[in-house]
Amino acid sequence: MSLKYFKIGDVAETLNTTVRTIRYYEEEGLLLPHRTDGGTRLYSEHHVDRLKAILQLAENGFSLDVIGLIANTREACSTGDEGSKKVTEVIDNAISEIDEKINDLNTLRSDLTISRKLVAKCKGCSNKPSSKGCPECPVNQNLGEIEALNLIWE
Amino acid sequence: MSLKYFKIGDVAETLNTTVRTIRYYEEEGLLLPHRTDGGTRLYSEHHVDRLKAILQLAENGFSLDVIGLIANTREACSTGDEGSKKVTEVIDNAISEIDEKINDLNTLRSDLTISRKLVAKCKGCSNKPSSKGCPECPVNQNLGEIEALNLIWE
DNA sequence: CCTTTATCTAACGTTTACGATAGATACAAT
């Protein structure tokens, strides 16, 4: 199945990251590729998938320490029932954090969507939404949705 | 309406962050509180809401530079049609990034959910899922879902 | 008014997550 191996440069390109980043993640114990006799790193598709997940976690604000906790749970699990318990705890925590992030992103998204609609119609009056000037500004005409503008208007 | 003002310590506590972080975000031009004659910073509820959104963006992997682009768009907008165009562009980019993040988090979430189920039943065999040993291990009995285990098993 | 506690500015220190570089070695193609 997994006969094909990739070198670090190809992996970096396909995952849109850098060689240095991949090596750094290895230093931090996040993934361990194979090696040729000469020392060149070889990555299976499996490694690539794992690295992809790691990169996604990193891009979403998880620290490498936390990612390590999530990703390196095999040894912990292999200590028996007690280890397996700890592993599920780590995973549960990660899932809750992910849920929280998804929630935040959803509210931010809808806020920005509303703001976008109003701004798109703005002709450039520099008034705050609450000011009296520029009554024809669509922003002033939609004060009901003004909460969504918190991020946009100072 | 917005008669009540908060001092920086209270804001930090309610938003679960630090005084230093809030001041730093101000240094970076992300929010501008009022001041007493003595110089003490005063935050309206509006400021707090804005800061909350900024913190959420930061926790989700957005750099302060990008957050600044998203949050400080009033001046750009106030330059007329052209400015309003640029602002909507910035917002659109932010929305796409948010969508991508939500997507990533959803796949990570379902991966972890499956992994969690299997690990919870593991009694501590230290074998890789693909190895022959420990045939009674639930992980080995669910190789069909093995892709979800990329992150957990090396 | 006095005292305690919070806030101020300004400066330097720290951690994380890499970037950049040097010099040597490995690999792929001719």
Added chain:
DNA sequence: ATTGTATCTATCGTAAACGTTAGATAAAGG
């Protein structure tokens, strides 16, 4: 065999995002 390109280790540098501390001022309570 050679030659160009990629990868290796090791080290130093750096940008972002704060933490920490010092010394001075402000605010709140009695």
